[in-house]
Amino acid sequence: MIMPSPKVIGKFVMAGWSPTRRVEVPSFIPSEHPAAQVHCQFGGLTVWKCEAGIECATSDVVFRASPMDNGDDEVAVWQTLLDTTLVSIGDVHHGHGELFMSTDWRCFGRSNLHEAFCFEGNDFVTAIQNILLGIRSRPMLRPDQQVVTMYGIDYTATSPETYCYSVRQGDNSLNGSR
DSSP states (O other), X not given: OOOOOTTTHHHHHHTTOOTTOOOOOOTTSOTTSXXXXXHHHHTTOEEOXXXXXXXXXXXXXXXXXXXXXXXOHHHHHHHHHHTSOOEEEEEETTTTEEEEEOTTSOEEEEESSSSOEEEEESSHHHHHHHHHHTOXXXXXXXXXXXXXXXXXXXXXXXXXXXXXXXXXXXXXXXXXXX
């Protein structure tokens, strides 16, 4: 069972969650992927709201299942770069962003407004706590990007806030390495 952090569990309870809550997981979500557990426990909930947070605005999280769009090149590229399968677990910031989970439980965000992908946390509990408390996401750069803008700030590969990941060895289709 996934237990939200003590710092945000009240927000989940206010949204209608309880430790025994379970909903049906859509068949397009692989049962062995950790996102299946997230959807089983939190699917259909809208947690919290947008307001002033610790480092930036807090966010709402709408847990909803969304089938992967096979034409979604951006997610396909990030799956290759991260060497994982990303499954959508919901929307953030009133639908302005989407939240994904990897096979190793890391969580990533994508802006639906501009080209930006970010790291939210090493696990679901940390990522959701960061989002609900307004702790900034860590920007990510593809090998072909020199800069990405988030929070009105330009981040490069040398910015300390930029999330570093390893590009799969030998994959020349990704335009370089880090």
